[in-house]
Amino acid sequence: MSHTPSPRLVALDGLSQIIGEGRMLSDVTSDTIWQALSPAERATAQRLITETLRYLGRADHILTPNLQRQPPLRVMNLLRMATIELMTGGAAHGVVNEAVKIAGRNKKTAPMKGLVNAVLRKMTQIGDEDWAKAPDTKLPGWLRPRLAKAWSKAAVARFERAHAVPPPLDLSVKSDAAGWAAKLNADVLPTGSLRLAARGQVSSLPGYDTGDWWVQDAAAALPVKLLGDVTGKRILDICAAPGGKTMQLAAAGADVTALDISESRMARLSENLERTQLKANTVVADALDYSGGRFDAVLLDAPCTATGTIRRHPDLPYVKNQTGLDSLVSLQREMLVRTKDHLEPNGLLVYCTCSLLREEGEDQIKWLLSASDDFEVLPPSAPGLDPDWISAEGGVRLRPDYWPETGGMDGFYMALLRFKGGTPPS
Numbered sequence: 001m002s003h004t005p006s007p008r009l010v011a012l013d014g015l016s017q018i019i020g021e022g023r024m025l026s027d028v029t030s031d032t033i034w035q036a037l038s039p040a041e042r043a044t045a046q047r048l049i050t051e052t053l054r055y056l057g058r059a060d061h062i063l064t065p066n067l068q069r070q071p072p073l074r075v076m077n078l079l080r081m082a083t084i085e086l087m088t089g090g091a092a093h094g095v096v097n098e099a100v101k102i103a104g105r106n107k108k109t110a111p112m113k114g115l116v117n118a119v120l121r122k123m124t125q126i127g128d129e130d131w132a133k134a135p136d137t138k139l140p141g142w143l144r145p146r147l148a149k150a151w152s153k154a155a156v157a158r159f160e161r162a163h164a165v166p167p168p169l170d171l172s173v174k175s176d177a178a179g180w181a182a183k184l185n186a187d188v189l190p191t192g193s194l195r196l197a198a199r200g201q202v203s204s205l206p207g208y209d210t211g212d213w214w215v216q217d218a219a220a221a222l223p224v225k226l227l228g229d230v231t232g233k234r235i236l237d238i239c240a241a242p243g244g245k246t247m248q249l250a251a252a253g254a255d256v257t258a259l260d261i262s263e264s265r266m267a268r269l270s271e272n273l274e275r276t277q278l279k280a281n282t283v284v285a286d287a288l289d290y291s292g293g294r295f296d297a298v299l300l301d302a303p304c305t306a307t308g309t310i311r312r313h314p315d316l317p318y319v320k321n322q323t324g325l326d327s328l329v330s331l332q333r334e335m336l337v338r339t340k341d342h343l344e345p346n347g348l349l350v351y352c353t354c355s356l357l358r359e360e361g362e363d364q365i366k367w368l369l370s371a372s373d374d375f376e377v378l379p380p381s382a383p384g385l386d387p388d389w390i391s392a393e394g395g396v397r398l399r400p401d402y403w404p405e406t407g408g409m410d411g412f413y414m415a416l417l418r419f420k421g422g423t424p425p426s
C-alpha cells in the first residue's frame with residue numbers, strides 16, 4: 001500500500017487552512033507534505049485549490065439546496081472541491097469515489113461518508129448550463145462594500161466576473177516584442193507586453209532558458225514605463241523582489257539598486273537576474289532604515305492588500321482583512337515620505353500598488369500632496385496608456401474589468417511624481 005498522500009487529500013487540507021485559518025496558498029504549498037507529491041501531483045493539488053477558491057460561490061449556490069444544514073467546514077470544502085472538479089470535466093466515478101474515501105479517512109468526517117456520496121451523486125446530474133448560470137464568487141465582507149463605494153456596485157460585479165476567468169499569461173520581453181510574439185504565438189498588447197492564450201509549463205517555452213523574457217502581468221509592467229527613458233539613470237527600486245520591475249529597469253539600461261526586506265524573495269530576484277543575464281545592485285534591508293545616497297529616480301512598489309491580483313490569487317480574500325489594510329496604509333505612508341531621503345532634486349518617483357482600494361492608491365497620493373510641498377504629480381505617459389485610466393489626482397487606475405475582450409488585466413494604481421528638492425539640510 002502506498003503511503004504517499006493523494007493530491008486531492010493534500011488539496012483539501014490546504015483548502016481548509018486557507019479558508020479556515022487564513023493561510024496563504026504560497027505558504028501552504030511549502031509544507032513538507034507537498035514535497036511528498038510528484039511535480040505533476042503538486043500542480044494538480046494547486047489547481048484543485050485555486051479552482052475551488054475561484055468557483056466557490058458557484059459551488060455553494062448549487063450545493064446549498066441539496067444540504068439540510070451546512071456540514072462542518074472540512075466536509076463542506078470536500079463537497080465544494082469535488083463539485084467543482086465534476087463541473088470542470090472531472091470523471092464522475094473517480095471524483096465521487098475519491099471524495100467518499102477521503103471523508104472515510106478522518107474520524108470526524110467518516111460518519112458523513114453517506115452524505116458526501118449522496119450529495120455528490122446529485123451533483124453529477126447538474127448540467128453545464130446550470131453551472132454557467134450560477135452566480136460568481138462574491139468578494140468578502142470587508143472588501144466588497146468598500147469597493148462598491150469606490151467604484152460602484154456594477155463595477156464590483158464586473159470585478160467578480162473577471163475573477164471567475166483564469167488569467168492569461170503575460171510576458172515582458174528584453175527586446176524584439178514582435179519577434180517573440182511570432183515565436184510564442186502571442187499577441188503584442190497596446191502597452192508592449194506579450195499575451196499568450198495557451199497556459200502550460202512556463203519553463204518549457206522558447207526563450208525561458210535563454211532569459212529573453214519573464215512573466216509579468218501587463219498592468220504590473222506599466223509603472224516602470226511611466227519613468228520614460230531610463231538609460232544610464234541611477235534608480236532605486238524599493239520593495240523590489242521577486243524583481244519583475246528590476247528586470248524591466250535593467251533591460252532598459254538603468255543602473256538599478258534593488259532593495260527588499262525579504263532575504264528569500266531577494267534570492268528569487270537574484271535567480272531571475274541570473275536567468276535573464278541582467279544586472280542590478282541588490283540590498284536586503286528594511287526600506288524604512290535604508291540610507292544609500294540619492295538617486296535620479298525611485299520606484300516604490302509598496303506592500304499592499306494585493307486585491308488587484310485576486311484573479312491570479314483567489315486565496316487573497318481569505319488571507320487579507322481590514323486590520324491588515326490599516327497597517328499597510330500606515331507603512332505605505334512612511335515609505336512614501338522616506339523616498340525624500342533617496343531622491344536628487346527634480347528626481348522622479350513612481351509610487352504603485354497592486355491594489356483595487358483607493359486607500360492604497362489615489363488617497364495615498366492625495367495625502368502626500370497635502371502633507372508635503374516637496375512633490376508634484378506629473379502627467380503620466382506610456383505606450384498604450386488609455387486617457388480614461390487617468391484619475392482625478394493625476395495617477396493611473398487599472399482594474400480587472402478593463403480590456404475584457406482580450407483577457408483583462410490585474411488591478412493596479414500608479415502615479416509619477418517629481419521631487420521638488422525639499423528642505424535643504426540645516
Ligand SMILES: C[S@@+](CC[C@H](N)C(=O)[O-])C[C@H]1O[C@@H](n2cnc3c(N)ncnc32)[C@H](O)[C@@H]1O
Pocket residue numbers: 238239240241242243244245246259260261262265285286287288301302303304
Ligand atoms: C508588491 S511586492 C514587490 C514586487 C516587485 N516590485 C516586482 O515587481 O516583482 C512587495 C515587496 O515588498 C517587500 N517589503 C515589505 N515590507 C518591506 C520593507 N519594510 N522594506 C523593504 N521591502 C519590504 C516584500 O518583501 C515584497 O517583496
